[in-house]
Amino acid sequence: MARGSTRPTSRDVAQAAGVSQAAVSLVLGDKWRGRxxxxTAQRVRDAAHRLGYRPNLAARNLRLGRTRTVLLVVPALTTExxxxxxxxxxxxxxxxxxxVVLYPSPEGVGPARDPFASARAALxxxxxxxxxxDALTAIRGDQLPLVMLDSDPEGSLGAATVNLDITDGIRQVTEHLLALGHRRFLHLxxxxxxxxFDIRARELAARLAGTPGTTLRTAHAPISIEGAQAATETALAAPGPRPTALVCDDDKLAAGAYKAARRAGLRVPDDLSVTGLDDLGLATAIDPELTTVRLDAELFGERGMHALLAVMEGQTPQEGDIPVHLVVRGSTAPPPQD
Amino acid sequence: MARGSTRPTSRDVAQAAGVSQAAVSLVLGDKWRGRxxxxTAQRVRDAAHRLGYRPNLAARNLRLGRTRTVLLVVPALTTExxxxxxxxxxxxxxxxxxxVVLYPSPEGVGPARDPFASARAALxxxxxxxxxxDALTAIRGDQLPLVMLDSDPEGSLGAATVNLDITDGIRQVTEHLLALGHRRFLHLxxxxxxxxFDIRARELAARLAGTPGTTLRTAHAPISIEGAQAATETALAAPGPRPTALVCDDDKLAAGAYKAARRAGLRVPDDLSVTGLDDLGLATAIDPELTTVRLDAELFGERGMHALLAVMEGQTPQEGDIPVHLVVRGSTAPPPQD
DNA sequence: CCCGTGAAGTTTTACGTATAACGTGTCCCG
DNA sequence: CGGGACACGTTATACGTAAAACTTCACGGG
Structure with missing residues (x-):
């Protein structure tokens, strides 16, 4: 307990153990094989424990020139x-x-110019x-190793990418609905x-373009239950034959669509089949439970971190998209007979 | 661009501007009033900008002995x-x-003994x-300024606390249900x-104990839709007169309860009134929309940070719980006539 | 007997920053 | 005309750590 209230340093430990500061560093850093x-090592460990020594991260980071800390930039945390x-x-x-340090949505947090002012840790x-x-340019300027999640492989300027196989997910959804007999699609x-999100639209359009007798309309909505409800309501009120299958970009949108359908007097899935994408907890909370595409978010994070570790080592990260799979629940059924 | 690939330091900027490193520090630190x-200041700023200088946070933190970084420890991020x-x-x-650095649920992340091994930043x-x-003891050992959210004012060992007025929330729920005519309550x-969570049970029991003719039963469930569904199903299958009002500790539990009710052939709210607590997005996604208590989570965070700033200044934080209010939606109605 | 070798440390240095302490020159006032 | 006072800097130092370079001693082989 050297003096006063300051935290003990490695020098305090050294003094307590009767050795030099270097010896403390060696022992606690596990670099003392034959040194x-x-x-003596035990004396050092005892003293460190007795004083409640915790190394000063700032000093260590300065010395080593790295922080062993990585930043995860996400759009928002409003979804699990x-x-x-x-x-x-x-x-x-x-x-x-x-x-790993989290840096959620910059909306209203910190100055917009430098999104990392609030991520004070060195990275x-x-x-x-x-x-x-939008934060990407600032990062590139710092020359930091970077991995992009779910990004256009062409457009990410050489940064490594890790992607979910969303294209295949949409394909599975489309096949499922076509097999049930649906022909008139609405894409929310x-x-x-x-x-x-672009690739969802692209894949759906491409798949239906290859299937004669199908129609596809599109409605746009912000990712919120109210927004999805409003957009779906106007889309369903449009003239012409009503779509029988509603493909949503996201589970939350699907939840909003349910409400719109209910308000329009339509029953899911009897009058309207609905599909989502994500398989959040929400998918099984709503009634009927949602047919959706399960994304393995945890694996996504693991692969992202593995890729970043590779980039930091100067290696090339593993290639290949992460597979996804359709989970069929109660929100899809054959279309109503006209 | 001193040499090679290392980031420019304040010394590089000094050289480029033809001044000493100290001058750079003064200018960039905005401490140069009459110095x-x-x-000259402009030359320094120009040079810094030209070289793309960014101060080394580790060095600054070491020098200043603080990091201007604060940790937010949360149980999990599976809820918005x-x-x-x-x-x-x-x-x-x-x-x-x-x-602010986020430290979500330690489950499976990092060694359990030291929950902060993964929060590398100095705090x-x-x-x-x-x-x-459970992380609290480790923090106290570090003698760090600490603010607890929603914690027992008596039991937090002198740490400042910021609380939501959950007691009042439960009171409002109970009054609402009593006014509708409910007498048989189930607490999920x-x-x-x-x-x-303890205070929810306490307040509900206290309020009903003061109202003759009421009964209260309790079921316990983990905070998940499946868990809540299972617990509610067994509770509803119990012998004796069926409860007419189901008070849930949390919106997610309520969503599970909906499913249990549906499976038991009960309609919400005609046969069973259900209330939640939180007012998450989930509350309006389910049908009928959930009567619940709205907690202003953002204000909660603001007050927590204000309190921590006060503690760090050696002051006493503002007192007083954060008010909450009941949001009446479609999941509550008068009890069925026997 | 002498030198090489290995164990067991210690001394020293550098990381990049902020700031206290220390010069300069110039001007103004008594 | 002497010496503060002020403007404008610079030099030096410390923060706590990791590790390279150095010291000391004992021992064993040729």
Whole structure:
């Protein structure tokens, strides 16, 4: 307890153990194979424990020139999806002695010019969702190792990418609905400028274009229950034959669509089949339970972290999209007979 | 661009501007009132900008002995509630030049003994939810300024607390249901050892004990839709007169209860009134929309951060619980006539 | 007997920053 | 005309750690 209230330093430990500060560093850093005798090492460990010594991270980071800390930039935490991504990334990071700091949606937090003013920790690398791509330029300027999640492989300027196989997910949804007999589709699209949403529209359109006798209309909505409800209501009120299958970009949109359908006097799935994408907890909370595409968010985070570790080592990360799979529940059924 | 690939330091900037490193520090630190001439200051700023200089946080933290970074410990991010708490805390923090680092649920992340191994950043203070109280002892050992969220004012060992007025929330729920005519209550309690859940049970029991002719039963469930569904199903299948009002500790529990009611052939709210607590997005996604208690999570985070700032200044934080209010939606109605 | 070798440490240095302490020159006032 | 006072800087130092470079001693082989 050297003096006063300041935390003990390695020098205090050294003094208490009767050795030099260097010896403390060696012992506690586990670098003492043939440098320090076992009894002395034990004395050091005892003293450190007795004083409640905790190394000063700032000093260590300064000395080592790295922080073993990585930033995860996500669009927002209003969905559990990115919470799971975090969990997966943090697990892998911890296995490699790294920590993960979360940087959620910049809306209203910190000065817009420098989104990292609030992420004060110095960083060794960044994992960023493409849905928060506006922060990307600032990161590139820092020359930090970067991995993008769900980003256009062409457009990410050489940064490594880890993607979910959303294209295949939409294909599975479409096949499922076509097999049930649906022909008139409505796509409820997220009103968010992001590659990961663009490919949904692209794949759905491509698949239906290859199937004669099908029609596809599109409605756009912000990712919120109210927004989705409003957009679906106007889309369903449009003239012409009513769609029988509603493909939503996201589970939350589907939840809003349920409400619109109910208000329009339509029953899910008898009058209208609805599909989502994500498989959040929400999917089984609503009635009927939602047919959706399960994304393994935790694995997504793990793969993202693995990729970043590879980039930081100067290696090339593993290739290949993460598979997804359709979960059929009660919100899809054959279309009503006209 | 001193040499190679290392980031420019303040010394590089000094050299480029033709001044000493100290001058750079003064100018960039805005401490140069009468110490450096305006033209020189401008030269320094230009050089810094030209080289893309960014101060080394580790060195600054070491020098200043503080990090302007605060930790927010939350039980998990599987609910948007704590995401909003974060948003509020981060806003206030940013206004005071602080950053907030999130530390979600330790489940499976990092060694259990030291929950902060993965929060590598050095910290100036901690805001912790009582739902993650197991981490509390480790924090106290570090002598860090600490603010507890929703914690027993008696039992938090002198740490400052910021609480939502849950007691009043439960009172409002109970009054509402009593006014509708309900007499047989079932309490679906979260199976989580935390003061914030204890007081729900306490207040509900106290209020009903003061009202003759009422009965109260209790079921416990983990906070998940499946868990709540299972617990509610067994509780509803119990012998004796069926409860007409189901008070849930949490919106997610209510969503599970909906499913149990439906499976038991009961309609909400005609046969069974259900209430929640939180007012998450989930509350309006389910049908009928949930009568619940709205908690202002963002304000909660703001107040938590304000309290922590006060504690760090050695002051006493503002007293007083945060008000909450009942939101009446479609899940409550008068009890069925026997 | 002498030198090499290995164990068991210690001394020293550097990381990049903020700031206290210390020069300069110039001007103004008594 | 001498010496503060002020403007404009610079030099030096400390923060706590990790690790390279150095010291000391004992021992064993040729």
């Amino acid at each position: 320090v005798s076992e009894p 999806f990115f919470a799971e991504v975090y969990t997966g990334a943090a697990r892998i990071a911890a296995e490699h002695g790294f920590g 060794d690398g960044v994992i960023a969702s493409s849905m928060a791509a 699209a997220a009103d968010v400028p992001s590659w990961t | 450096v001439s305006e033209p 509630f704590f995401a909003e708490v974060y948003t509020g805390a981060a806003r206030i923090a940013a206004e005071h030049g602080f950053g 100036d203070g901690v805001i912790a939810s009582s739902m993650a109280a 309690a979260a199976d989580v050892p935390s003061w914030t």
